Amino acid sequence: MVDLLEKHRAIADRFQRMIDMGVNALGVTNDQMISPTRAIVGGREIILAGTNNYMGITFEPRVIAAGKKALDEFGTGTTGSRIANGSFAMHKELEHSLAKFLGLKHCIVFTTGYQANLGMLSGLAGPKDTIYLDADSHSSIYDGCTLSGAKLVRFRHNDAADLDKRMARDDTEGGRLVVLEGIYSMLGDRAPLADFVALKKKHDFQLLVDDAHSFGVLGPNGRGLGDEAGLEDGVDFVIGTFSKSIGAIGGFGAGNHPLFDTLRYAMRPYMFTASASPASVATSIAALDVLEKEPERRQRLWDNSQRLFDGLRALGLETGTHIVSPVIAVKMPDELTTIAKWNALFEAGVYVNMAVPPGTPNRLCLLRCSVSAAHSFDDIDRIVEIFKKVVAN
């Protein structure tokens, strides 16, 4: 008999090596959440600097109250998919609110952000089409592209000239979809949207931006990369998640195409899964409302990001991007050093994300921080101080 799990032996060995060096960085368990930026882990209070909780909205009383009300009035779950018994009025309300926020005509809500990418990419592109995806795309984009059955062409990260070259080589007769991200999750850099939109004059394609890390974060209105670049008209489809700046769970796809709503009947990850729970949907609606009414949260996020970015770079640490971003990745020389430094940070009271290949671009090993509007300047200074003590030494 061939043991099916034996193929994962190398992963098990690699994982064991990490465990042997200290704490399981991939299995940290928050025993108690004190605030958006503090947790009790193993009896110790830890500063959280790797949560993607950009707006620090998870403990916002108005949002919590909305979730409790939804639990009382609509129960714990929907027990069905959106195309069966799982569409509640609140799902429609969230879609309407998001479309309005984004200034787009249509929006479809998914149960998770991962499913939003699976659904949208597999719904938009089919076997006769070609998807061009940035080399640094998130795994959910790769998986959604694979599910589509489309021809998949990968272009060099953030390189519109490379995309131009690859499009010129292609002789496909089907549709063409280009996929970018607003903020790339590992290094924190952004797609140079103007360069890609300009290519539309040369090649026929539709453009999709995954704003998972940039929804609520980028642009004067917090609508994402298109909003920041002043190029929303050049973006055909937007994808986002509720598990970051919205502080809940779920995802969405949005656009202006007149056939957009037809995707509801063409996306397997939308049709064949239970819809988001009432509490998740209600908290997402309430959190979106808070984001709209309190743009100062976005300013705090950027002020905090600038402070952490400046602080870490002043220590001589190399970051993933040269411009400030709420995702600040500190480059490490190798995996063993990364594990050791991650443990030292954790021991000193700060949690960041440990990121190693193949989950990172260019085989980089990273200590990845994400900043929250809920961090205080004292928190940021403390994080920098701990990095100084255990990483930059």
Added chain:
Amino acid sequence: MTETDIIPIICDLLGPYNLESKALAAETDIPAELNIDSVGVLDFIMEVEDHFDIEIPMNVVSETRTVGDLARYVAAQKNKA
């Protein structure tokens, strides 16, 4: 351009990814024998695409495990062009 012409070029392009300096031949299973992870394989394929000025869709990559498989695909594309 034949597979025989292409194999040594592919071996050269594999250089930066062949961290353990293993001997390379047509039968070499690129991801397994050279211990290159999934992203590394895709990065290497980009180098091959650019060198030969052809397109190798990601869908094809999973079916071309050995240097010889890849050389056959490249030859077919070059000769088609």
